[in-house]
Amino acid sequence: MPLDYQIAEHTLANGLRVIVSEDHSVPNVTVNLWVNVGSRHEVEGRTGFAHLFEHLMFQGSRNVASGEHFSALMAAGGRLNATTWFDRTNYFETMPRGAMDLALWMEADRHGHLLDAVNQENLDNQRDVVKEEKRQRYDNVPYGNALIDTYAAIFPKGHPYHHATIGSMEDLDAASVEDVHEFFRRYYAPNNTVLTLVGDLTPDEGFASAERYFGPLTAIAAPFREPVAPLAPLTEPLRDEHMEDVPADRLHLAFRLPVDDTPEFFASSLAIDIIGGLATSRFYQRLVRREQIATSVSAHAMGFVDGVSLGFLAIDVADDCSADAVEAAACEELLRFAAEGPTEIEMESAMAQTERGWLSALASQEERADHICHHAMLQGDPGYINTFLDRLGEVTADQVQQVAARWLMPDSRAVVAYLKQDGDAS
Amino acid sequence: MIHQESVAEHDSTIERPDVSAPEPWSFPEAQRSELANGLGVVSYDIPGQYVISVRLAVPMPLEREPREREGIATIMARTLDEGTARHTAEEFAELLERKGIALGASASESGLIVDVDVPKRNLTEALDLLSQAVREPAFPANEVSRHVKIRLAEIDQERAVPGHRAAMEFISTYFDPDERASRPTAGAKETISAITPEDLIAFHSANVVPSGATIVVAGDLSDLDVVSEVERALGSWREAPAHILEPREAARATDAERIVFLDRPGSVQTEFYVGCPGPDRRVEGGWAAYPVLGFVVGGSPNARVDAVLREEKGFTYGIRSGFRPRRCGGMFLASGSVRADSTVEALGLLLDILGQARDGFTEEETRAGVDFIGKTAPGRFATADTVADEAAALSLEGLTTEFTTASLLALADVDAEALATAYNRYVTGEWTVIVVGDASLYAEGVRGLGRGEVTVLPA
Numbered sequence: 097m098p099l100d101y102q103i104a105e106h107t108l109a110n111g112l113r114v115i116v117s118e119d120h121s122v123p124n125v126t127v128n129l130w131v132n133v134g135s136r137h138e139v140e141g142r143t144g145f146a147h148l149f150e151h152l153m154f155q156g157s158r159n160v161a162s163g164e165h166f167s168a169l170m171a172a173g174g175r176l177n178a179t180t181w182f183d184r185t186n187y188f189e190t191m192p193r194g195a196m197d198l199a200l201w202m203e204a205d206r207h208g209h210l211l212d213a214v215n216q217e218n219l220d221n222q223r224d225v226v227k228e229e230k231r232q233r234y235d236n237v238p239y240g241n242a243l244i245d246t247y248a249a250i251f252p253k254g255h256p257y258h259h260a261t262i263g264s265m266e267d268l269d270a271a272s273v274e275d276v277h278e279f280f281r282r283y284y285a286p287n288n289t290v291l292t293l294v295g296d297l298t299p300d301e302g303f304a305s306a307e308r309y310f311g312p313l314t315a316i317a318a319p320f321r322e323p324v325a326p327l328a329p330l331t332e333p334l335r336d337e338h339m340e341d342v343p344a345d346r347l348h349l350a351f352r353l354p355v356d357d358t359p360e361f362f363a364s365s366l367a368i369d370i371i372g373g374l375a376t377s378r379f380y381q382r383l384v385r386r387e388q389i390a391t392s393v394s395a396h397a398m399g400f401v402d403g404v405s406l407g408f409l410a411i412d413v414a415d416d417c418s419a420d421a422v423e424a425a426a427c428e429e430l431l432r433f434a435a436e437g438p439t440e441i442e443m444e445s446a447m448a449q450t451e452r453g454w455l456s457a458l459a460s461q462e463e464r465a466d467h468i469c470h471h472a473m474l475q476g477d478p479g480y481i482n483t484f485l486d487r488l489g490e491v492t493a494d495q496v497q498q499v500a501a502r503w504l505m506p507d508s509r510a511v512v513a514y515l516k517q518d519g520d521a522s
Numbered sequence: 523m524i525h526q527e528s529v530a531e532h533d534s535t536i537e538r539p540d541v542s543a544p545e546p547w548s549f550p551e552a553q554r555s556e557l558a559n560g561l562g563v564v565s566y567d568i569p570g571q572y573v574i575s576v577r578l579a580v581p582m583p584l585e586r587e588p589r590e591r592e593g594i595a596t597i598m599a600r601t602l603d604e605g606t607a608r609h610t611a612e613e614f615a616e617l618l619e620r621k622g623i624a625l626g627a628s629a630s631e632s633g634l635i636v637d638v639d640v641p642k643r644n645l646t647e648a649l650d651l652l653s654q655a656v657r658e659p660a661f662p663a664n665e666v667s668r669h670v671k672i673r674l675a676e677i678d679q680e681r682a683v684p685g686h687r688a689a690m691e692f693i694s695t696y697f698d699p700d701e702r703a704s705r706p707t708a709g710a711k712e713t714i715s716a717i718t719p720e721d722l723i724a725f726h727s728a729n730v731v732p733s734g735a736t737i738v739v740a741g742d743l744s745d746l747d748v749v750s751e752v753e754r755a756l757g758s759w760r761e762a763p764a765h766i767l768e769p770r771e772a773a774r775a776t777d778a779e780r781i782v783f784l785d786r787p788g789s790v791q792t793e794f795y796v797g798c799p800g801p802d803r804r805v806e807g808g809w810a811a812y813p814v815l816g817f818v819v820g821g822s823p824n825a826r827v828d829a830v831l832r833e834e835k836g837f838t839y840g841i842r843s844g845f846r847p848r849r850c851g852g853m854f855l856a857s858g859s860v861r862a863d864s865t866v867e868a869l870g871l872l873l874d875i876l877g878q879a880r881d882g883f884t885e886e887e888t889r890a891g892v893d894f895i896g897k898t899a900p901g902r903f904a905t906a907d908t909v910a911d912e913a914a915a916l917s918l919e920g921l922t923t924e925f926t927t928a929s930l931l932a933l934a935d936v937d938a939e940a941l942a943t944a945y946n947r948y949v950t951g952e953w954t955v956i957v958v959g960d961a962s963l964y965a966e967g968v969r970g971l972g973r974g975e976v977t978v979l980p981a
Binding site: 119121122123124154158159162163166167170171172173174175190191192193194195197198201204220221222223224225226227228229231232233235236237238296308309312341342343344374375376381384385388391392412414415441444445448449451452455456459460461462 | 535536538539540541542543544545546547568569570571572573611612615616618619620621622623624639640641668671672674675676678679681682683684789790791822823824829832833834835836837838839859860861889890893894896897898900901902904905906907
């Protein structure tokens with residue numbers, strides 16, 4: 097079905113791209129900012145820095161006290177946060193229309209004048225908080241580091257996606273106030289940022305408010321670089337095995353995929369769904385339903401911009417079964433899929449589930465704003481939200497087969513295995 | 523490339539804008555009716571929501587589970603669509619996926635909720651499949667044993683994750699051992715392993731009945747006749763009403779006020795799960811104050827707890843607290859994890875902060891909390907799924923979204939005194955405390971805090 101979310105765009109003199117999507121269904125506005133810096137821009141010895149920096153954006157700026165970004169906006173009915181990922185950093189809040197100008201004023205203050213408030217004390221405090229985030233999400237839970245190991249296995253050392261956004265404890269320890277200044281001056285500027293406003297406002301109102309608060313900010317020398325050279329699929333399998341105190345053996349099968357926003361990536365994403373994402377996926381039908389040698393299968397295709405994307409499938413091995421047997425069966429299914437391609441029903445199913453997922457994502461102003469910023473910044477196309485499903489619909493079964501035969505072959509897999517310490521039940 | 527002179531030092535200080543009052547908003551309006559078989563139909567027309575959210579809520583208190591088959595409600599929920607009178611499990615999954623339908627089901631202390639999300643044009647097919655799953659499940663032996671195995675694996679996974687482990691130990695310490703609430707909703711290894719297809723067939727036919735159940739349909743309903751659609755799918759569903767149990771509050775254990783330290787050697791963080799009694803939604807004086815208290819005490823990085831433990835001390839990524847209502851009675855809970863070597867200091871501080879809140883709240887805190895809860899409501903209930911979830915969950919407690927509306931309106935009367943009264947009524951310092959961490963390093967220190975008897979157990 098054709099989507100027609102309103103999109104209006106205007107670029108300020110300082111280079112800030114402003115996109116407004118008018119939607120009066122709720123008397124709210126979502127403010128969403130994407131800054132074109134993520135962990136892919138980090139240098140050796142400073143992994144985790146983009147994310148630590150994002151935390152400092154809540155510790156005050158020229159006219160905003162530490163913590164006030166949260167407290168002032170929440171007290172006005174705002175829900176807000178920020179996240180850091182390989183390709184970018186985003187900052188977002190949703191609040192009643194009458195608090196939009198306050199949000200923009202506060203955003204402009206920290207995006208323009210953060211360094212007035214950065215000091216050793218708030219750096220040390222947020223470094224501690226980030227280390228607890230790392231311990232909570234990665235170090236103190238079973239399989240917590242599996243994705244970090246997966247990135248390190250599938251992307252070569254020195255590649256932008258080789259290290260995870262959370263970084264390492266040593267590098268977090270090494271971060272200095274000087275690093276914060278240098279990073280801010282290098283990456284945080286209106287001409288390296290996209291601002292999207294979605295909700296109860298007109299484009300003219302949005303552009304005027306953006307001009308009022310962000311207009312005075314100064315552009316910087318272009319920090320942009322071309323994407324790094326494309327990566328081809330692995331030519332032979334890689335393996336990274338961990339014997340740990342985990343409740344069950346778990347296998348992560350990772351593959352390089354084509355860069356995001358290409359027909360090849362869309363095809364690979366459908367292939368990943370059909371192989372492991374759907375409730376009727378090849379892996380689920382065989383490993384979980386019929387042979388019952390696994391208890392769960394999940395699959396994701398993550399689109400990136402720097403020459404490659406990532407596909408991975410996680411499989412929990414059933415208690416009395418061998419991880420090797422599960423992996424062998426999975427490889428057989430990969431070969432079979434590459435040889436046969438998807439059935440008509442599989443294509444229909446993967447398309448239908450992607451459509452529902454996409455419509456559900458766009459159903460909330462918050463997620464819609466985030467998707468608009470994403471594609472405006474990384475692909476230059478703020479209208480992507482309206483055209484994605486049509487473009488996906490053009491992908492053919494042949495294309496899905498071709499992409500699988502090139503990118504999703506057993507020889508191109510990197511396997512990160514977490515195996516029970518007391519020995520593999522076999 | 524654009525270059526412009528920096529004028530920042532001269533005129534960058536744009537005056538801080540004022541916040542103007544929000545536009546009026548009200549919870550989406552419900553259309554209600556009832557089919558002849560006793561099934562309530564509630565719909566919410568939310569223009570622009572192209573994925574329709576359907577929730578079928580069947581009251582089914584967990585106390586109906588046989589003691590030796592606990593978890594049967596969960597296994598039933600998970601196998602409703604794994605083979606029906608007309609389709610095998612694989613066929614059924616394919617029928618759902620080809621139409622872009624997401625169907626799931628889960629059991630809670632108060633009932634079964636089957637949830638369906640579907641693009642609008644496929645609503646008819648989705649309701650038909652929902653009806654088949656709910657009315658005609660076949661519980662094939664192979665699918666039942668598979669889901670039992672999956673649940674057993676899930677129990678091992680839950681035990682290994684400190685947050686889950688703490689939550690499980692909390693209910694078994696907090697509630698009287700005779701209460702169903704003291705044991706996991708989804709069952710334990712022994713009771714799950716005993717479940718057969720015959721058990722499921724009997725449990726299903728005794729409990730999954732239309733009388734007293736509610737179906738919620740939310741989304742862009744223009745050009746749809748929801749009642750006719752539901753009537754066509756579920757109008758012929760006839761089963762005798764289930765035996766109604768009067769809800770009653772689950773008793774707290776006589777020795778609940780203590781500290782249990784679960785030893786997890788080598789943990790780099792320590793998990794806390796701290797709780798005491800709280801109200802249910804029908805509490806005298808009204809529910810409105812309690813979400814505000816949850817926010818003010820532990821609902822944001824600047825709330826009482828994290829202002830100290832996160833923003834001042836850097837001990838945690840975040841500890842959250844809030845009142846959790848049950849069908850009858852409820853709890854106040856605070857939970858989260860801290861750096862291992864801060865365990866003793868952090869637990870002492872957490873209990874101090876929760877205790878000091880009995881001295882009351884400032885006008886500023888009160889206003890911020892009331893405004894947060896009230897003014898975020900339009901955004902929190904802007905999508906079809908959130909509206910449907912709210913309506914379905916409330917229906918299991920015999921409430922409607924009129925309750926949500928009334929609680930939001932009642933915020934106008936919540937002042938600092940009302941907050942203090944509500945907090946002091948429940949948070950009286952009689953804590954059940956679960957600690958999951960390295961006992962060899964920190965159990966003695968926790969004992970030294972003098973906050974209650976400490977029992978050390980393996981995790």
